[in-house]
Amino acid sequence: MKQEQKPGLTRRDALKGAVALLGGTITAAQLGLLRQSIAAVADDAAPRYLDSKQLETVTRIVDIVIPETDTPGAVSAGVPKFIDLLLSEWASTERQKAFIAGLGAIDDRAQQAGADSFIDSDFRDQVELLRSLDREAFADGAPDTFFRGFKKLILFAYFSSKPGATQALRFDPFPGNYEPCLPLGDDDRAWFWLGYSYDL
Amino acid sequence: MTSDDNTVFDAIVVGSGMSGGWAAKELTERGLKVLLLERGRNVTHRVDYPTDGKPPWEMPYGGQVPEAEVARDYPVQKDCYAFSDYTKHFFVNDRENPYETTTGNPFAWIRGYHLGGRSLTWHRQSYRLSDLDFEANSRDGHGVDWPIRYSDIAPWYDHVETFAGISGSRENLPQLPDGKFQPPFQLHCVERAMKKKLEAAFPDRRLIIGRTAHLTAPTAEQTALGRARCMNRLECQRGCRFGAYFSSLSATLPAANRTGNLTTVTDAVVDSLVYDAGSERVTGVQVVDAHTLERRTHRGRLVFLCASTLASTQILLNSRSEQFPNGLANGSGMLGRNLMDHVGGVRATGTVPGFEDTYEKGRRATDLYVPRFRNVDERDERFLRGFGFQGGAYRDDWRRGTGTAGIGEAFKEQLQKPGPWRFGMSGFGEMLPDARNRVWLDSKRKDRWGIPILHIECKLRDNEMAIFDAMASDGKETLEAAGLTDVNVASNIAPPGLMIHEMGTARMGHDPGTSVLNKFNQAHDVSNLFVTDGAAMTSSACQNPSLTYMALTARAAAAAADMLKEGRI
Numbered sequence: 191m192k193q194e195q196k197p198g199l200t201r202r203d204a205l206k207g208a209v210a211l212l213g214g215t216i217t218a219a220q221l222g223l224l225r226q227s228i229a230a231v232a233d234d235a236a237p238r239y240l241d242s243k244q245l246e247t248v249t250r251i252v253d254i255v256i257p258e259t260d261t262p263g264a265v266s267a268g269v270p271k272f273i274d275l276l277l278s279e280w281a282s283t284e285r286q287k288a289f290i291a292g293l294g295a296i297d298d299r300a301q302q303a304g305a306d307s308f309i310d311s312d313f314r315d316q317v318e319l320l321r322s323l324d325r326e327a328f329a330d331g332a333p334d335t336f337f338r339g340f341k342k343l344i345l346f347a348y349f350s351s352k353p354g355a356t357q358a359l360r361f362d363p364f365p366g367n368y369e370p371c372l373p374l375g376d377d378d379r380a381w382f383w384l385g386y387s388y389d390l
Numbered sequence: 391m392t393s394d395d396n397t398v399f400d401a402i403v404v405g406s407g408m409s410g411g412w413a414a415k416e417l418t419e420r421g422l423k424v425l426l427l428e429r430g431r432n433v434t435h436r437v438d439y440p441t442d443g444k445p446p447w448e449m450p451y452g453g454q455v456p457e458a459e460v461a462r463d464y465p466v467q468k469d470c471y472a473f474s475d476y477t478k479h480f481f482v483n484d485r486e487n488p489y490e491t492t493t494g495n496p497f498a499w500i501r502g503y504h505l506g507g508r509s510l511t512w513h514r515q516s517y518r519l520s521d522l523d524f525e526a527n528s529r530d531g532h533g534v535d536w537p538i539r540y541s542d543i544a545p546w547y548d549h550v551e552t553f554a555g556i557s558g559s560r561e562n563l564p565q566l567p568d569g570k571f572q573p574p575f576q577l578h579c580v581e582r583a584m585k586k587k588l589e590a591a592f593p594d595r596r597l598i599i600g601r602t603a604h605l606t607a608p609t610a611e612q613t614a615l616g617r618a619r620c621m622n623r624l625e626c627q628r629g630c631r632f633g634a635y636f637s638s639l640s641a642t643l644p645a646a647n648r649t650g651n652l653t654t655v656t657d658a659v660v661d662s663l664v665y666d667a668g669s670e671r672v673t674g675v676q677v678v679d680a681h682t683l684e685r686r687t688h689r690g691r692l693v694f695l696c697a698s699t700l701a702s703t704q705i706l707l708n709s710r711s712e713q714f715p716n717g718l719a720n721g722s723g724m725l726g727r728n729l730m731d732h733v734g735g736v737r738a739t740g741t742v743p744g745f746e747d748t749y750e751k752g753r754r755a756t757d758l759y760v761p762r763f764r765n766v767d768e769r770d771e772r773f774l775r776g777f778g779f780q781g782g783a784y785r786d787d788w789r790r791g792t793g794t795a796g797i798g799e800a801f802k803e804q805l806q807k808p809g810p811w812r813f814g815m816s817g818f819g820e821m822l823p824d825a826r827n828r829v830w831l832d833s834k835r836k837d838r839w840g841i842p843i844l845h846i847e848c849k850l851r852d853n854e855m856a857i858f859d860a861m862a863s864d865g866k867e868t869l870e871a872a873g874l875t876d877v878n879v880a881s882n883i884a885p886p887g888l889m890i891h892e893m894g895t896a897r898m899g900h901d902p903g904t905s906v907l908n909k910f911n912q913a914h915d916v917s918n919l920f921v922t923d924g925a926a927m928t929s930s931a932c933q934n935p936s937l938t939y940m941a942l943t944a945r946a947a948a949a950a951a952d953m954l955k956e957g958r959i
């Protein structure tokens with residue numbers, strides 16, 4: 191597949207996003223991370239389940255939920271493609287439908303605000319929309335929303351990825367001893383543990 | 391072995407799980423030639439643990455089983471907390487292994503059909519019963535009296551603990567006797583602080599380290615079997631390449647194999663036992679090949695049924711003859727009755743204030759235990775018997791993000807750090823024996839091996855519900871007394887079966903008129919037949935039961951070997 195046909199963030203989109211998040215300034219190190227992030231999307235093969243616009247939407251959403259910082263973000267951790275894989279091979283038909291409908295509803299919200307779709311709206315508006323969805327999802331007594339489930343999926347996909355577990359968090363495959371009551375220390379990242387099973 | 395085998399083994403052991411492994415070991419070590427029949431596939435220790443050590447990014451879906459596959463093949467097994475893509479090969483396919491329940495009374499039959507059975511997937515918690523348990527039925531009149539007391543089984547607890555390797559602390563609690571322990575895992579200082587507060591407020595509520603079948607200081611015998619110290623990975627249910635936790639594959643079967651007296655045949659589904667009316671004995675077992683469906687018999691001088699509670703009872707119910715039209719050794723009519731599990735579904739959690747600067751390293755292979763404190767010294771008017779709690783302290787991790795608002799950089803950075811200290815514990819309550827809780831064979835439906843499927847009718851009744859309520863209120867009170875804040879109790883009654891401590895249905899007792907087995911797990915009606923898995927249990931206590939199955943099995947095997955040598959069976 192040719193480079194041009196590959197879906198995902200364009201460099202310009204990503205820069206636009208990052209600059210907006212950082213309030214207009216960007217450091218060299220952050221730019222480096224951003225490049226990795228873009229590369230991670232661009233190097234992958236075509237999506238399996240989502241169409242390229244849907245993948246672009248997912249990519250933007252996960253990037254806003256878990257951005258690049260001094261550790262990899264969800265995009266460079268491969269979360270968009272992993273979600274696409276889960277949708278194609280793991281998810282039930284009902285979940286697939288609900289996912290597509292949920293993305294559609296996010297586009298509807300963007301349209302109500304005057305944009306053509308979520309991905310076509312201004313980056314600041316995208317962030318604002320996700321903030322609203324998040325607030326609504328976690329308000330007291332809120333019903334189970336699509337965004338709540340989506341966020342659960344994003345967190346699972348990110349923190350169980352290699353960059354998520356080993357860079358954002360600490361991973362200890364062979365602890366050897368159990369050492370209780372250690373001082374938290376300079377490296378204050380939490381340990382990664384998946385649990386016995388993780389209920390998506 | 392595909393056709394009838396004319397070898398007469400000294401003993402046939404049915405099932406290679408927790409109890410079958412012990413039967414094989416004890417009988418072969420006493421010089422008996424043993425045939426071990428296992429319905430499932432062979433599993434080679436270490437080699438067949440395909441997910442051992444795999445991080446989620448090396449799993450196809452991060453450890454998640456595809457949803458359509460869950461719905462099709464694992465509608466029951468999926469409810470077990472340990473079921474995932476890491477472990478699904480150690481759980482039965484529900485579609486291929488059907489059973490029925492009475493409408494409105496669900497029963498979760500959680501199973502693993504393969505060499506080693508559920509000894510591969512268990513949680514390793516190992517507690518002795520005490521005379522509070524062995525005398526319970528005679529004291530309050532539910533069920534029949536156990537034909538044994540603690541002093542009968544104590545030396546066998548010593549025996550199985552020493553070989554299996556149980557780590558734990560000595561506590562001098564009459565309701566939870568101490569054992570032959572390897573060094574305990576340590577409490578975290580958060581847990582020590584909780585313990586101090588709790589035990590000051592309620593001296594009878596003790597918070598102790600869990601007793602678990604993990605090696606912390608392997609003996610020479612364990613090392614010789616290739617077993618090593620626990621690495622605190624807490625990925626046990628995938629199988630452990632270190633052999634650090636006790637399973638048939640890490641411990642009892644290698645010990646049995648090295649005697650040279652063991653023949654193991656896998657993919658051998660035992661359909662029924664062959665009974666000879668003339669001698670009033672079983673002469674062998676009927677087997678269906680799991681794949682070819684070919685039928686054959688194997689002959690033995692004695693039979694140990696260790697196929698797990700319900701599977702052993704199913705085999706007996708399916709062994710009909712003129713003498714025993716309602717199932718072999720069922721002169722009492724009690725075969726299939728008095729099914730029990732534990733009462734579950736209460737989880738109490740809370741926040742431990744402070745300790746923000748402390749953390750831990752390693753995933754400790756056991757939690758803590760709050761041994762039974764109700765109806766120990768003083769009589770509680772609300773219910774009979776008691777319950778215990780199992781749980782531990784942990785710092786919230788990234789998973790807390792799924793339940794809280796937030797997106798973006800600050801949210802991410804917050805989730806990268808450990809959250810507050812929390813403590814969570816779950817209740818395990820005793821269930822009374824009740825003849826109405828029972829299983830029988832469906833006369834019309836058969837499984838693919840031609841075996842009539844089991845119908846299970848089991849219900850939690852008034853005493854169980856009173857225990858459930860008490861676990862919820864005591865759970866809250868206990869955590870508050872231990873200094874926790876934001877204490878929350880989630881109580882969603884677990885369907886029977888889901889605590890995976892199903893037991894009873896071929897109970898032990900003094901009287902052949904009211905029980906199936908005698909004090910040596912020997913069928914009252916058939917002298918060379920022994921049932922030593924959970925089916926034998928006369929009451930359920932509230933402790934995790936497998937250690938007791940092991941001790942009963944070892945004790946019965948020693949008795950059976952003696953009887954055989956002395957020509958008494």
Ligand SMILES: Cc1cc2nc3c(=O)[nH]c(=O)nc-3n(C[C@H](O)[C@H](O)[C@H](O)COP(=O)(O)OP(=O)(O)OC[C@H]3O[C@@H](n4cnc5c(N)ncnc54)[C@H](O)[C@@H]3O)c2cc1C
Pocket residue numbers: 404405406407408409410427428429430470472500502503504505506507508509511512513514515516658659660661696697698699701702705890891923924934935936937939
């Ligand atoms: C996730 C989980 C956690 C648990 N945690 C604990 C715990 O912490 N503490 C505790 O005490 N217990 C625990 N248990 C329960 C424990 O695993 C069982 O009590 C124990 O394994 C029962 O031993 P068993 O020998 O009766 O049966 P199993 O270990 O189930 O073995 C039975 C064997 O018989 C075979 N079999 C069945 N039918 C036939 C047949 N017709 N012909 C031939 N072979 C047959 C099966 O394939 C199997 O291999 C847990 C179980 C699970 C699944």
